[in-house]
Amino acid sequence: xxxxxxxxxxxxxxxxxxxxxxxxxxxxxxxxxxxxxxxxxxxxxxxxxxxxxxxxxxxxxxxxxxxxxxxxxxxxxxxxxxxxxxxxxxxxxxxxxxxxxxxxxxxxxxxxxxxxxxxxxxxxxxxxxxxxxxxxxxxxxxxxxxxxxxxxxxxxxxxxxxxxxxxxxxxxxxxxxxxxxxxxxxxxxxxxxxxxxxxxxxxxxxxxxxxxxxxxxxxxxxxxxxxxxxxxxxxxxxxxxxxxxxxxxxxxxxxxxxxxxxxxxxxxxxxxxxxxxxxxx
Numbered sequence: 001x002x003x004x005x006x007x008x009x010x011x012x013x014x015x016x017x018x019x020x021x022x023x024x025x026x027x028x029x030x031x032x033x034x035x036x037x038x039x040x041x042x043x044x045x046x047x048x049x050x051x052x053x054x055x056x057x058x059x060x061x062x063x064x065x066x067x068x069x070x071x072x073x074x075x076x077x078x079x080x081x082x083x084x085x086x087x088x089x090x091x092x093x094x095x096x097x098x099x100x101x102x103x104x105x106x107x108x109x110x111x112x113x114x115x116x117x118x119x120x121x122x123x124x125x126x127x128x129x130x131x132x133x134x135x136x137x138x139x140x141x142x143x144x145x146x147x148x149x150x151x152x153x154x155x156x157x158x159x160x161x162x163x164x165x166x167x168x169x170x171x172x173x174x175x176x177x178x179x180x181x182x183x184x185x186x187x188x189x190x191x192x193x194x195x196x197x198x199x200x201x202x203x204x205x206x207x208x209x210x211x212x213x214x215x216x217x218x219x220x221x222x223x224x225x226x227x228x229x230x231x232x233x234x235x236x237x238x239x240x241x242x243x244x245x246x247x248x249x250x251x252x253x254x255x256x257x258x259x260x261x262x263x264x265x266x267x268x269x270x271x272x273x274x275x276x277x278x279x280x281x
Contacts, residue, residue, distance in 0.1 A: 046098075059116045179201075
């Protein structure tokens with residue numbers, strides 16, 4: 001019995017130590033950022049320029065702007081949690097999304113890509129507000145389509161629940177970051193200790209703009225079932241596109257960009273109605 005008691009004591013101590021490490025390092029784990037300023041010329045985005053932003057709490061952000069052609073919408077883009085705009089997969093996505101003349105206004109969150117500060121959930125929402133304010137001033141809310149990638153889906157959903165947007169596009173969304181983390185650490189009380197939970201499940205019901213959800217069935221980072229469940233909570237008009245061979249970051253290679261263009265065209269023509277779910281092979 002004494003041996004068992006010692007074993008349980010050691011196990012408990014190790015568990016609490018692990019929980020302590022997770023709590024202390026959680027933002028480093030959640031935001032694996034590259035603070036270096038990306039070279040906009042290397043992205044090969046025609047007409048792209050840097051735009052400086054200042055947030056309500058005084059942080060200085062670096063945004064990229066690709067001007068739209070006449071009559072085209074502007075994607076107000078919120079990126080995922082890793083790296084910066086130097087990532088080849090992110091630059092390739094930007095090029096694909098804008099090659100038909102669609103505009104892009106993409107912001108580096110605080111702590112990313114030359115922007116000052118350190119990322120937190122509250123901070124990223126302030127960053128989104130600053131980006132939205134600048135984009136509205138340049139283009140008007142009626143041309144802005146909120147686009148969130150991975151972590152950015154929670155950022156854009158919170159924004160869209162508070163301000164007007166023409167539409168919202170979610171690529172690989174989640175119910176909450178706590179729900180994602182709980183799958184990684186199933187034996188930890190994640191919801192009790194996680195600081196930045198990005199509860200998309202609480203924001204989605206307040207969305208009134210047309211919605212497009214894109215998710216790969218083989219996504220190994222954010223489970224497909226979470227994106228599907230979030231879509232089911234949303235108000236119409238809404239469209240869900242599943243990619244059976246899609247992983248977390250390869251949806252453009254699986255055909256997501258034509259689906260985005262089709263959605264934007266239907267939005268512009270007023271053809272969006274009800275709920276639609278399709279599979280892209």
